[in-house]
Amino acid sequence: MQAEVYYAGREIGTIDWSPDAYGVQIALDCETPACGGALLRCYAQAGEKQLRIGLPEPQCGRLVLRRRLSREMLRDAGCLTAVPDRFYLAAEPKSAAAGEEPVQPEPLQGTALRTGDAVLDALLACGAVQAEAAGDALVLHCAFASDRPFALAPAFVLCTVEEGVARLRWTKKDAADGAASNAHTD
Secondary structure, X not given: OEEEEEEOOEEEEEEEEEEEOOEEEEEEEEEOOXXXXXXXXXXXXXXXXXXXXXXXXXXXXEEEEEEEEEHHHHHHOOOOOOOOOXXXXXXXXXXXXXXXXXXXXXXXXXXXXOOOOHHHHHXXXXXXXEEEEEOOEEEEEEEOOOOOOOOOHHHHHHOEEEOOEEEEEEEHHHHHHHHHHHHHHO
């Protein structure tokens, strides 16, 4: 059986769910969504239960996963005799109360991604940091954990941290101040 795979409420690929004598063979093939460097795992929703299928591997611009799920794993998730209701990619499983996987913001496209700061622009260009428009500013953000390095570390004194996400609000004034200070150091 083949089913759609979703990310942030949008269909991005397919998964083949093929039962065999040992469990189920899985073959996932999805486009690579813009996720700010977060590790996306594939999950299946079966009623109120979640089944973590695995961590897809980037291959040729796509996310691919091939594996077998054992009968024990399927039984624990309530999927031994029935196919899950929904398949999705996310950094962590959705809560049953939410009813949808967490929507993660897509990065801005084009020239709006430029802050004017060489380090921040490089982080945006490589996808380590994502950006969202907020009026006349950009809000840069990335995953944060106190025991690991994080992408916005070069500007850590300007960041706020909330619920595992570091954020930096960058305005046009910040860009102008940065350009002025660079001009004085030459």
